[in-house]
Amino acid sequence: MSELKTVRATHPARYAVGMFGTSIPINVIKGSMMYFYVDILGLDGAIYATVYAIYGIIDALDNPLFGYVSDRTRTRWGRRKPYLITGALVLMLSMIALFWVPANIxxxxxxxLVIWFAVFAILSEASDSLINANYGALLPELFPQEKRRALANSLRQGFQLVAMIIALGLTPILAQNVLGCEKGKPGCINPEQGYITLAIIYGITGAIIIIYMALGVHENPAIDKTERPRFFRSIQQIVTNKYFWTVGIVSACYAAGIGLILGGLQFYVKYSLQGTPLDSTILQVVVILASIGFLSVWTAVVRRKGAAWTWKIALPVCAVSFIPLFFASNLIGAIIAGLCVGIGYSGMLATNDLIFARILDDDARKSGVHREGLFLSAFGVLGRLNALLVALAIASLGWFFGYVSGDAPGAHPDLAWRFYMAIYPCALLLIGTMISRFITLPQGNTEEEDTEETGSYRSAITNADWE
Known part of the structure; x- marks a missing residue:
């Protein structure tokens, strides 16, 4: 016990700030990669969709391997830190290369161009998976009591939303009006330069913050003495767990819906609203600020009513919140629609990861094995496969509306991007809502005392100084 008393608790804010570091690069990729390659560089939308589908499959397959290796790792620095630091450096370099395409290519x-896009998109997504498999697995370990876990989750989602203001909201105007120029405007020779500069800035910033977070995390040393998970046995038990398929599919529907919104917003503003990069920035900032404001409301509901009850309310709210985007015809209408999206989105931010954490707790209690990384990564397989749905949605714009690329937008690009931003996400979240009605989730830990397995460690650090 004397050894355990020297271990300090991880402050929720130190853990939560890591979400800022992970969100900066990946949201730039999700929010600008398609616009950059299809509209600015002129890559055919169908080819983009094909590559995107392939990289989604590869990314889904590597997730369980990352989680499994992390769960079995035992080092003096902990199970997760080495991978967080390595992933941060690889993500930084691959993201910069993704946007810094040689002029001859x-x-x-x-x-x-297709090969360059495929290689660095896959590498960026793989390194992001490595980071998040380890970062997400720390949440149930560091904060086993649900109310404190809800606080840590709320803080990290708040950091994510601030990062999204920068990575999504400011990127269009910074890339096209401040650090670069807008394609098609008189005198614009190199429209990709702004995105290259931002990729360097964002990549370095994200890596520094992730490493800072990792160095301040104090993992549970008692877990080092527990049984290491076996891959095939664990996979068999995970895929036969009812929560893997039910909660996993619901979460995949949500992730695919948000993926559509993030990737399509700049197109929506340009073609559906006839707007400018400044309009894209305004709309994205409004949505994110609304999400920040409503996040505290949803967190209060979670602390009062529990994560499971709140999650089942947030799903249908999120589904219907996309519909107003279809009817907006100008920036003012889109801002009003964006406020609606902020309400639904913040509800899912406040609850979805808490649902995952409950299931990881339940699995550890029943199996006696700590395999949070593998289980979370297995969920990630379903979540990452949402790339297939996104790819299908992109390809459908060519089939139904004639949109191929920025060089060949077809006769009705305005209607194409209205469907992409409103109808498709709504349909996905409604499917998730219907499935959620048949799910009974395990109980969360509402007591201050933790399970017997980790109780001695937690009691030893409860009164430790916060860093």
Missing amino acids: VASKGVG
Whole structure:
């Protein structure tokens, strides 16, 4: 016990700030990669969709491996830290390369551009998976009591939303009006330069913050003495767990809906609203600020009514929140619609990861094995496969509306991006809502005392100084 008393508790804010570091690069990728390659570089939308589907499959397959290796790792620095630091550095370099495409490859618009996009998109997504498999697995371990866990989750989602203001909200105007120029405008010779500069800034910033968070995390040393998970046995038990399929599919529907919104917003503003990069910035900032404001409301509901009850309310609210985007015809209408999206989105931010954490707790209690990384990554397989749905949605714009790329937008690009931003996400969340009605979730830990397995460690650090 004397050894355990020297271990300090991880302050929720130190853990939560890591979400800022992970969110900066990945939201730039999700929010600008498609616009950058399809509209600015002129890559065919169908080719983009094909590559995106392939990288989604690869990313889904590597998730369980990352989680499994992390769960079995035993080092003097902990199970998760080495991978958080390595992933941060790889993500930084691959993200910069993703947007810094050599001029001769850009000019060719051929196989070289497709290969460059595929290699660095896959590497960026893989490194992001490595980071999040480890970062997400720390939440139930560091904060086993649900009310404190809800606080830590709320803080990290708040950091994520602040990062999204920068990565999503400010990127269009910074890339096209401040650090670069808007394609098609007189005198614009190199429209990709702004995105290259931002990729460097965001990549370095994200890596520094992730490493700072990782160095301040104090993992539970008692877990080092527990049984290491076996891969095939664990996979068998996970895929036969009822929560894997029910909660996993619901979460995948939510992730796919948000993925559509993040990737399509700049197109929506340009074609559906006839707006400017400044309009994209305004709309994204409004949505994110609304989400920050409503996040505290949803967190209060979670602390009062519990994560499971609140989650089942947040799903249908999120579904219907997308519909007003279809009817907006100008920036004012889109801002009003964006406020609605902020309400629904913040509800899912406040609850979805808490549902995962409950299931990880339940699995550890029943199996006696700590395999949070593997289980969370298995969930990630379903979540990452949402890339197939996003790819299908992108391809459908060509089939139904004639949109191919920025060089060939077709006759009705305005209607195409209204469907993409409103109808598709709503349909996905409604499917998730219907499935959620048949799910009975395990109880969360509402007591201050933790389970017997980790109780001695937690009691030893309860009164430790906060860092």
